[in-house]
Amino acid sequence: xxxxxxxxxxxxxxxxxxxxxxxxxxxxxxxxxxxxxxxxxxxxxxxxxxxxxxxxxxxxxxxxxxxxxxxxxxxxxxxxxxxxxxxxxxxxxxxxxxxxxxxxxxxxxxxxxxxxxxxxxxxxxxxxxxxxxxxxxxxxxxxxxxxxxxxxxxxxxxxxxxxxxxxxxxxxxxxxxxxxxxxxxxxxxxxxxxxxxxxxxxxxxxxxxxxx
Amino acid sequence: xxxxxxxxxxxxxxxxxxxxxxxxxxxxxxxxxxxxxxxxxxxxxxxxxxxxxxxxxxxxxxxxxxxxxxxxxxxxxxxxxxxxxxxxxxxxxxxxxxxxxxxxxxxxxxxxxxxxxxxxxxxxxxxxxxxxxxxxxxxxxxxxxxxxxxxxxxxxxxxxxxxxxxxxxxxxxxxxxxxxxxxxxxxxxxxxxxxxxxxxxxxxxxxxxxxxxxxxxxxxxxxxxxxxxxxxxxxxxxxxxxxxxxxxxxxxxxxxxxxxxxxxxxxxxxxxxxxxxxxxxxxxxxxxxxxxxxxxxxxxxxxxxxxxxxxxxxxxxxxxxxxxxxxxxxxxxxxxxxxxxxxxxxxxxxx
Numbered sequence: 001x002x003x004x005x006x007x008x009x010x011x012x013x014x015x016x017x018x019x020x021x022x023x024x025x026x027x028x029x030x031x032x033x034x035x036x037x038x039x040x041x042x043x044x045x046x047x048x049x050x051x052x053x054x055x056x057x058x059x060x061x062x063x064x065x066x067x068x069x070x071x072x073x074x075x076x077x078x079x080x081x082x083x084x085x086x087x088x089x090x091x092x093x094x095x096x097x098x099x100x101x102x103x104x105x106x107x108x109x110x111x112x113x114x115x116x117x118x119x120x121x122x123x124x125x126x127x128x129x130x131x132x133x134x135x136x137x138x139x140x141x142x143x144x145x146x147x148x149x150x151x152x153x154x155x156x157x158x159x160x161x162x163x164x165x166x167x168x169x170x171x172x173x174x175x176x177x178x179x180x181x182x183x184x185x186x187x188x189x190x191x192x193x194x195x196x197x198x199x200x201x202x203x204x205x206x207x208x209x210x211x212x
Numbered sequence: 213x214x215x216x217x218x219x220x221x222x223x224x225x226x227x228x229x230x231x232x233x234x235x236x237x238x239x240x241x242x243x244x245x246x247x248x249x250x251x252x253x254x255x256x257x258x259x260x261x262x263x264x265x266x267x268x269x270x271x272x273x274x275x276x277x278x279x280x281x282x283x284x285x286x287x288x289x290x291x292x293x294x295x296x297x298x299x300x301x302x303x304x305x306x307x308x309x310x311x312x313x314x315x316x317x318x319x320x321x322x323x324x325x326x327x328x329x330x331x332x333x334x335x336x337x338x339x340x341x342x343x344x345x346x347x348x349x350x351x352x353x354x355x356x357x358x359x360x361x362x363x364x365x366x367x368x369x370x371x372x373x374x375x376x377x378x379x380x381x382x383x384x385x386x387x388x389x390x391x392x393x394x395x396x397x398x399x400x401x402x403x404x405x406x407x408x409x410x411x412x413x414x415x416x417x418x419x420x421x422x423x424x425x426x427x428x429x430x431x432x433x434x435x436x437x438x439x440x441x442x443x444x445x446x447x448x449x450x451x452x453x454x455x456x457x458x459x460x461x462x463x464x465x466x467x468x469x470x471x472x473x474x475x476x477x478x479x480x481x482x483x484x485x486x487x488x489x490x491x492x493x494x495x496x497x498x499x500x501x502x503x504x505x506x507x508x509x510x511x512x513x514x515x516x517x518x519x520x521x522x523x524x525x526x527x528x529x530x531x532x533x534x535x536x537x538x539x540x541x542x543x544x545x546x547x548x549x550x551x552x553x554x555x556x557x558x559x560x561x562x563x
């Protein structure tokens with residue numbers, strides 16, 4: 001990481017919006033959106049890793065994402081982060097109202113240039129699969145907080161297979177962090193431990209899908 | 213060999229940082245009472261008598277050293293007029309947030325805790341379990357901390373926004389929630405609870421920084437605990453405690469429920485002779501343990517933390533998942549009987 005990125009990350013960890021904005025002033029004036037998104041992604045990646053190892057708190061992770069989102073809004077005349085070549089992606093929380101994980105991951109996906117269909121909370125597997133069919137979704141991201149919700153992913157995967165849909169399922173959330181094999185038990189294709197690893201998983205998955 | 217103790221004496225001895233006859237076991241099999249009585253989770257929690265019968269049977273089966281009249285965390289949201297969503301295989305969850313915007317906080321008032329219809333079943337269960345206990349088994353009531361309750365009241369992301377960006381509204385909400393928590397805890401003690409488990413995951417270093425804990429979670433805990441008329445043990449529901457161990461001990465708590473993601477021997481060292489460590493079996497992995505895994509995990513925990521007392525074996529979240537099979541729980545219990553007898557001489561032989 002270059003010094004600007006290190007200092008920017010430090011500002012994010014301290015929730016110092018003012019310093020974060022000042023650090024990016026030059027890049028903003030140059031309209032260098034690619035450099036900007038690289039700085040966001042590198043800083044948030046490192047913050048995400050540190051959260052995984054317990055040296056950064058969720059409040060810091062959350063505020064870092066929020067500040068980056070605000071900064072992106074502030075930079076006028078920029079169309080946004082360059083969009084990636086991708087199949088249709090959908091994102092849902094399964095069976096509960098705890099959407100924080102999805103919020104944090106959504107921010108990271110946006111910074112990384114991914115677009116996705118936000119399905120909110122899915123209570124009905126039939127309705128979920130119907131939407132996947134209608135929207136020709138190829139990758140489904142599922143976030144859960146509770147173990148029993150995590151176990152319902154098995155039913156989602158079964159329903160997808162019953163419809164012969166070609167949808168890859170990526171799961172994340174607390175139960176998958178406490179049981180490292182749970183994602184396999186429920187038939188998911190991949191698991192992502194945190195917001196940034198979700199981006200890495202998508203990069204890898206899309207590469208595999210294009211190689212097939 | 214230390215003379216066999218009843219559960220109350222065993223737990224009190226451990227809490228005094230002395231070695232009882234055996235490592236106390238708090239197997240928090242809350243929802244499992246529904247399986248025991250062949251009821252749905254919703255039916256099970258519909259009245260106090262089911263919970264009492266369930267908990268008494270489970271204690272007899274697993275030889276746990278406590279009785280827990282806990283229903284589900286969202287019962288507190290019911291007291292505030294919120295909804296609860298039941299599933300067939302997990303803890304009842306709070307539904308839509310009862311605080312939808314900042315203005316709601318201004319008009320928010322504390323419900324009538326002592327006479328709350330939603331909480332009556334908890335008081336009844338507490339009273340009946342206390343009566344059955346013959347004072348030989350601690351009855352552990354549960355109260356969400358004022359600092360963590362807003363996760364259910366508002367939703368996690370909105371509460372994070374409130375906490376981080378709206379200090380005046382946060383302060384007002386804490387004032388209301390503190391009163392609720394203190395009254396609810398004291399009502400449970402009055403009904404017969406021996407002690408209160410203060411559930412405070414938001415205070416853990418997983419969620420907030422040590423600095424944020426020092427200026428918010430800790431003083432709130434200290435204030436609330438000092439106003440609860442009985443012993444209080446804190447639980448972080450699998451959140452990290454090590455980075456703030458020196459602050460936790462200042463809250464007045466007598467115990468701390470710890471995470472399987474932290475090293476248990478480091479936790480014991482940090483809290484030794486100050487507060488009792490409860491933990492830290494991984495309840496989620498437990499669903500696919502066999503008897504060998506159960507025994508190994510119990511032995512490992514005892515080896516890391518049980519010497520000198522000040523340790524109660526439990527799971528790391530404060531509630532065993534519904535999916536954990538009976539034979540695993542029996543294996544855990546048997547492993548404690550086998551390896552948990554003080555003075556734990558096998559540990560020295562192992563080393």
